[in-house]
Each structure stands twice: as structure tokens, then as C-alpha cells.
Amino acid sequence: MIKVENLRKTFNGNIHAVKGVSFSLEKGEIGCIIGTSGCGKTTTLKMINRLIEPTDGKILVGSDDARSVDPVTWRRKIGYVIQKAGLLPHLTVKDNISLLSKIMKRDRDFITRRVDELMGIINMPYDQFANRYPIELSGGQQQRVGIARALMEDPPVMLMDEPFGALDPITRNSLHEEFWNLNEKLHKTIIIVTHDMDEAFKLGHKIILMHKGEITQVGTKEDFLERPANAFVEDFVQGHSGE
Numbered sequence: 001m002i003k004v005e006n007l008r009k010t011f012n013g014n015i016h017a018v019k020g021v022s023f024s025l026e027k028g029e030i031g032c033i034i035g036t037s038g039c040g041k042t043t044t045l046k047m048i049n050r051l052i053e054p055t056d057g058k059i060l061v062g063s064d065d066a067r068s069v070d071p072v073t074w075r076r077k078i079g080y081v082i083q084k085a086g087l088l089p090h091l092t093v094k095d096n097i098s099l100l101s102k103i104m105k106r107d108r109d110f111i112t113r114r115v116d117e118l119m120g121i122i123n124m125p126y127d128q129f130a131n132r133y134p135i136e137l138s139g140g141q142q143q144r145v146g147i148a149r150a151l152m153e154d155p156p157v158m159l160m161d162e163p164f165g166a167l168d169p170i171t172r173n174s175l176h177e178e179f180w181n182l183n184e185k186l187h188k189t190i191i192i193v194t195h196d197m198d199e200a201f202k203l204g205h206k207i208i209l210m211h212k213g214e215i216t217q218v219g220t221k222e223d224f225l226e227r228p229a230n231a232f233v234e235d236f237v238q239g240h241s242g243e
Contacts, residue, residue: 007057019213028187032204079150079158085142087134094130118148140171197240
């Protein structure tokens with residue numbers, strides 16, 4: 001479970017990037033944050049991961065309060081996936097996946113077993129792909145490896161910043177299906193930042209629409225289509241669906 005309460009971020013004393021954002025997700029739920037350019041969605045995600053420190057507000061993962069945990073320790077408990085996977089080009093697939101576990105000095109046998117397990121989960125068999133380098137992979141394969149890397153330490157929460165945005169439509173749709181089915185098995189609590197309303201509708205148990213640093217509506221696909229909170233929400237949905 002993740003809970004965000006009255007989260008705020010002010011830059012230079014007078015630029016209010018995020019203004020009192022609150023939402024919660026239960027175990028296994030996927031929440032998709034979407035909104036206009038510069039609305040604060042990526043800043044919100046980075047505050048949850050402590051890449052940016054909030055000006056005010058509370059972030060809870062289970063019973064753990066972000067303010068009571070060292071930022072590096074906090075980040076190691078949260079899986080983080082970015083656009084284009086962010087793989088290190090000089091490391092093989094197995095070394096990219098196991099990077100955090102090696103930093104944390106996990107047992108070698110554990111690392112080998114876990115990488116093998118994860119490569120099976122993402123449909124990239126160890127014997128075929130473990131020793132390849134990122135340049136030898138397709139965009140979809142790289143993104144799968146990025147997801148496996150985020151899962152290496154079995155975090156309860158995963159944060160994903162435009163994880164499928166750089167992929168072609170066919171690959172993106174295929175990964176959507178794989179990702180949804182994967183989380184049906186793993187039951188992670190996941191927050192995805194996306195610019196694609198159709199992607200949010202497809203993946204999100206909850207959609208969180210932001211505008212000018214604030215949340216304008218939180219709800220299901222049906223809520224947005226049948227019960228928009230206001231004219232902005234209605235116009236946004238009409239203008240951003242079917243892209």
C-alpha cells in the first residue's frame with residue numbers, strides 16, 4: 001500500500017510545482033498519473049522516490065513514513081523504471097538486472113537464482129539473453145530488462161516514468177498485456193506516469209489526473225468517461241483519448 005497526503009513542492013520560494021496532492025493505492029493496484037505538460041506528475045513521482053525532497057506532506061509505504069528513513073535506503077525499497085529502460089550499456093543483461101543486489105552485497109547464489117527467475121518472468125530465457133548487451137536488444141526487450149531490474153529486490157512498490165512511451169505502438173500494446181498479466185501474479189503497488197490516456201485507461205485501476213500542480217479527479221476509467229468532475233476533465237479526456 002502507498003499513501004500520499006497533502007504533498008507539496010515549492011521551488012525558489014514561489015514556484016508551486018505540486019500543491020497538496022493526496023491519493024492512495026492498495027496492494028496490487030496500479031495508479032496512472034496523467035495530466036497536462038508541466039502539471040507536476042513527474043515531480044510527484046520523484047518526491048515519492050525521494051529524488052526530490054517534498055516541501056511538505058507525507059508519503060507512506062505500508063507503515064513506513066518516508067521522512068523516517070534515509071533517502072538511499074528508501075529508494076532501495078522501491079522499484080524505479082524510466083523511459084528507454086536506462087540500462088547501463090557496458091553491462092550485460094544479467095549484470096544490469098542484478099546491479100542493486102550486488103551493491104547490497106547479496107549472496108552470489110541468490111543473485112544467480114533471482115536473475116534466472118526474473119528472466120523467465122519477462123519471457124527472456126537466461127541461456128539466450130543473460131550475456132547480451134543492451135545494444136543487442138530491441139526496445140521492448142530493453143524495457144523488459146528494466147522492469148526485471150526494478151523487481152530484483154522484490155520491492156512492494158514500483159514507480160514507472162513513461163515506461164512505454166518510446167516504443168512503437170505494436171510493441172507498446174504487447175508490453176501492456178504482458179505487464180498487466182505480470183502484476184496479476186506479483187501484486188505490486190505501481191504508480192505509472194504517462195501522457196497517454198488510453199494507456200492509463202488500459203493499465204490503471206485508478207487514474208489520477210493532474211493540472212497546474214493539483215489533482216482534478218481520481219477514479220476509474222468509467223468515472224472519467226461517465227462522471228467527469230468538471231469541464232476540464234471532460235475536455236482532457238475527449239482531447240487525449242484515441243491518440
